[in-house]
Amino acid sequence: MKKLLTLLVCVGAALTLQAQEISMGGGGVENPTINPDNSVTFTFHAPNVATIELDGEFLPPREIRTQQGTRTTTRTPLAKSADGVFTLTTPPLESDFYTYNLYMDGVRVVDPNNVYQNRDVANLINYFIIGGGHGDLFDVQDVPHGNVSKVWYPSPRAKMAQRRMSVYTPAGYNPADRRTKYPVLYIMHGIGGDENAWIDGGRVPQVLDNLIASGAAEKMIVVVTNSNMSQQASPGDAPASRHRPQLMVPGNMDGQFEESFLDVVEFIESNYNVYKDKAHRALAGLSMGGFHTIYISANYPDLFDYVCPLSAAIVAPQGDRDSYIYKDLDAKLAVQFKKAPKLYWIACGNADFLVNNNKEFMKKMDEKGYKYEYVETEGGHTWKNWRNYLTMFVPRLFK
Amino acid sequence: MKKLLTLLVCVGAALTLQAQEISMGGGGVENPTINPDNSVTFTFHAPNVATIELDGEFLPPREIRTQQGTRTTTRTPLAKSADGVFTLTTPPLESDFYTYNLYMDGVRVVDPNNVYQNRDVANLINYFIIGGGHGDLFDVQDVPHGNVSKVWYPSPRAKMAQRRMSVYTPAGYNPADRRTKYPVLYIMHGIGGDENAWIDGGRVPQVLDNLIASGAAEKMIVVVTNSNMSQQASPGDAPASRHRPQLMVPGNMDGQFEESFLDVVEFIESNYNVYKDKAHRALAGLSMGGFHTIYISANYPDLFDYVCPLSAAIVAPQGDRDSYIYKDLDAKLAVQFKKAPKLYWIACGNADFLVNNNKEFMKKMDEKGYKYEYVETEGGHTWKNWRNYLTMFVPRLFK
Numbered sequence: 001m002k003k004l005l006t007l008l009v010c011v012g013a014a015l016t017l018q019a020q021e022i023s024m025g026g027g028g029v030e031n032p033t034i035n036p037d038n039s040v041t042f043t044f045h046a047p048n049v050a051t052i053e054l055d056g057e058f059l060p061p062r063e064i065r066t067q068q069g070t071r072t073t074t075r076t077p078l079a080k081s082a083d084g085v086f087t088l089t090t091p092p093l094e095s096d097f098y099t100y101n102l103y104m105d106g107v108r109v110v111d112p113n114n115v116y117q118n119r120d121v122a123n124l125i126n127y128f129i130i131g132g133g134h135g136d137l138f139d140v141q142d143v144p145h146g147n148v149s150k151v152w153y154p155s156p157r158a159k160m161a162q163r164r165m166s167v168y169t170p171a172g173y174n175p176a177d178r179r180t181k182y183p184v185l186y187i188m189h190g191i192g193g194d195e196n197a198w199i200d201g202g203r204v205p206q207v208l209d210n211l212i213a214s215g216a217a218e219k220m221i222v223v224v225t226n227s228n229m230s231q232q233a234s235p236g237d238a239p240a241s242r243h244r245p246q247l248m249v250p251g252n253m254d255g256q257f258e259e260s261f262l263d264v265v266e267f268i269e270s271n272y273n274v275y276k277d278k279a280h281r282a283l284a285g286l287s288m289g290g291f292h293t294i295y296i297s298a299n300y301p302d303l304f305d306y307v308c309p310l311s312a313a314i315v316a317p318q319g320d321r322d323s324y325i326y327k328d329l330d331a332k333l334a335v336q337f338k339k340a341p342k343l344y345w346i347a348c349g350n351a352d353f354l355v356n357n358n359k360e361f362m363k364k365m366d367e368k369g370y371k372y373e374y375v376e377t378e379g380g381h382t383w384k385n386w387r388n389y390l391t392m393f394v395p396r397l398f399k
Numbered sequence: 400m401k402k403l404l405t406l407l408v409c410v411g412a413a414l415t416l417q418a419q420e421i422s423m424g425g426g427g428v429e430n431p432t433i434n435p436d437n438s439v440t441f442t443f444h445a446p447n448v449a450t451i452e453l454d455g456e457f458l459p460p461r462e463i464r465t466q467q468g469t470r471t472t473t474r475t476p477l478a479k480s481a482d483g484v485f486t487l488t489t490p491p492l493e494s495d496f497y498t499y500n501l502y503m504d505g506v507r508v509v510d511p512n513n514v515y516q517n518r519d520v521a522n523l524i525n526y527f528i529i530g531g532g533h534g535d536l537f538d539v540q541d542v543p544h545g546n547v548s549k550v551w552y553p554s555p556r557a558k559m560a561q562r563r564m565s566v567y568t569p570a571g572y573n574p575a576d577r578r579t580k581y582p583v584l585y586i587m588h589g590i591g592g593d594e595n596a597w598i599d600g601g602r603v604p605q606v607l608d609n610l611i612a613s614g615a616a617e618k619m620i621v622v623v624t625n626s627n628m629s630q631q632a633s634p635g636d637a638p639a640s641r642h643r644p645q646l647m648v649p650g651n652m653d654g655q656f657e658e659s660f661l662d663v664v665e666f667i668e669s670n671y672n673v674y675k676d677k678a679h680r681a682l683a684g685l686s687m688g689g690f691h692t693i694y695i696s697a698n699y700p701d702l703f704d705y706v707c708p709l710s711a712a713i714v715a716p717q718g719d720r721d722s723y724i725y726k727d728l729d730a731k732l733a734v735q736f737k738k739a740p741k742l743y744w745i746a747c748g749n750a751d752f753l754v755n756n757n758k759e760f761m762k763k764m765d766e767k768g769y770k771y772e773y774v775e776t777e778g779g780h781t782w783k784n785w786r787n788y789l790t791m792f793v794p795r796l797f798k
Contacts, residue, residue, distance in 0.1 A: 147550045
């Protein structure tokens with residue numbers, strides 16, 4: 001016993017050195033602190049830093065005067081005490097999932113006192129959740145959890161031996177039970193995103209776990225594709241790809257992705273225990289993924305009964321890009337709507353730079369008498385909106 | 400076409416605003432730059448920052464004089480130019496996987512110009528790889544890739560409905576093909592780690608992909624467990640767990656984990672296409688995971704033919720902790736070695752604070768004539784060593 005204790009103390013001591021190192025990134029505090037009134041306090045011990053600013057959608061933009069005149073900034077400075085402690089407390093926040101960054105002496109960094117962060121294109125961003133309401137949907141709850149897998153599949157239509165997707169299988173899914181079948185939601189990222197985007201920033205695993213557990217949504221498999229045909233996988237997970245992620249990635253709107261989407265569906269339907277009919281397939285996507293949603297569902301009108309373009313980059317039907325995928329959208333839509341999809345669910349923020357394009361698109365649909373639903377929310381082209389849309393349309397699927 | 404182009408330019412313009420924001424974290428440069436001679440250059444545009452220091456195992460510690468006397472630091476300051484650009488170029492580095500952090504005006508941060516990072520306990524750390532040699536084993540190569548899944552399983556022996564593990568299935572693994580069977584390596588983390596540690600810091604997917612593709616290793620499934628019985632899953636992935644990760648987590652060395660390890664094996668053998676005999680099971684672990692490796696394999700001498708304690712926290716056999724798991728290790732080892740495991744592979748760094756404990760353990764094994772192998776490497780209790788051990792013992796398994 002004595003020897004064991006000595007050893008453990010020794011391990012502890014050696015690792016405590018490392019632990020001290022850990023706490024040096026900001027004085028050992030943990031960020032953020034969510035106060036009883038749902039205000040949020042950020043604290044940093046950083047005596048040698050001159051300024052720390054917080055940039056989060058939960059703080060209003062401010063007007064500042066510079067030598068060049070007045071301009072608007074989304075950054076709010078923290079107050080610094082004489083002993084080098086920076087603090088900021090927000091007003092009480094509504095229950096939701098929030099993201100933020102810091103600017104430390106003008107350099108954008110992730111909060112050294114908060115290890116919880118996602119990558120969004122080339123940015124690492126921190127997050128926190130205010131529970132007790134809507135935000136609970138985005139948090140890990142004590143409910144049965146589904147599994148998330150990073151899955152490689154062949155894409156012969158794209159002449160690529162390997163591409164990667166993320167697959168969420170709901171709690172209880174058993175690969176060996178070929179008789180219990182599930183419906184599938186295919187969901188697509190925007191420009192600069194990849195197969196990680198909806199899993200990380202979109203909180204798909206948490207939202208699906210929670211909606212399924214409460215009975216609000218059907219059990220379903222969710223497949224998150226990578227729409228950038230110049231990539232095999234997200235940056236860092238394909239050969240020679242560990243460079244700064246790019247916003248504009250070649251090969252994501254030239255028809256190849258839409259065409260090779262059939263490889264995704266075929267792979268899922270060969271390798272997972274799923275239904276193989278239109279009534280059990282849904283397609284959704286944000287921004288560029290909304291564009292893909294519209295074109296994939298129109299080109300393959302027998303595939304999807306549930307079609308959800310979110311803040312979609314909608315292109316007028318007279319588009320004449322080289323690929324056949326983009327030709328004759330009007331005619332394709334006519335066929336698609338003659339086959340009466342069960343749900344065509346459009347959503348956009350009222351301040352989104354794409355809202356007018358969506359309205360033009362819907363005007364055309366109205367003229368033709370196509371049946372769709374439209375949800376307009378506050379705000380712009382943001383993950384806050386896309387996460388919310390997920391919580392709204394998933395309960396509508398496969399019912 | 401015109402309308403489509405207009406729209407895309409519009410999308411591009413809106414997102415370029417975001418892209419500019421992206422580049423503000425350090426002036427748009429990308430870190431690090433690997434030069435032709437394998438020296439590495441770090442660059443930051445940060446005019447308002449007074450000091451940036453780099454802390455990485457590839458730069459030697461330095462002696463510095465303070466008012467309190469001389470002390471050693473592992474941080475190296477970057478040089479700042481008059482126009483606010485910080486730079487540092489390392490000497491040429493050997494091909495390997497390297498990690499580092501920055502200190503910006505004394506605050507530990509991840510490099511804002513490098514999105515590639517892992518969490519190690521409560522630290523985010525950046526990484527880069529020097530290729531052209533040993534480091535290639537840790538990089539993503541153009542070879543067939545296995546899948547990585549985050550899998551929830553029930554642990555009745557721990558009275559927990561859900562716990563999480565990571566599972567690597569090699570390229571070509573097909574859940575539906577119940578006749579093609581694979582061997583399984585179970586691998587365990589150290590104090591403060593969890594089921595993500597070997598996947599992220601340990602580069603298990605890349606190393607296994609590469610060793611299997613070259614023919615150096617057999618195709619195998621790798622299961623990474625979570626040894627902290629006070630956790631269902633890694634911090635942030637279990638309910639109410641999104642706090643600063645802790646180094647010392649309750650319930651990881653009280654016998655519960657070892658006992659409930661049988662739930663892991665039973666789950667894998669029920670749900671995956673695997674062999675179910677000793678010759679096709681391997682067990683490995685680092686530090687505390689080495690301790691678990693010794694006790695699990697000794698308590699269940701019919702389970703593992705391959706046993707690899709890495710920088711193990713080895714406890715002398717007279718340990719008398721309450722759990723039966725820790726009692727009578729001598730007698731258990733006698734049974735285990737009478738059954739002649741095919742490989743008992745011990746590794747430790749020559750500067751590891753546990754190296755003498757390992758030597759004492761081996762002295763006892765020598766006295767009993769137990770057959771084992773020992774590899775002693777340069778250096779201490781580090782991921783550099785553990786990643787290397789992985790590349791060394793995996794080719795020895797299942798042959």
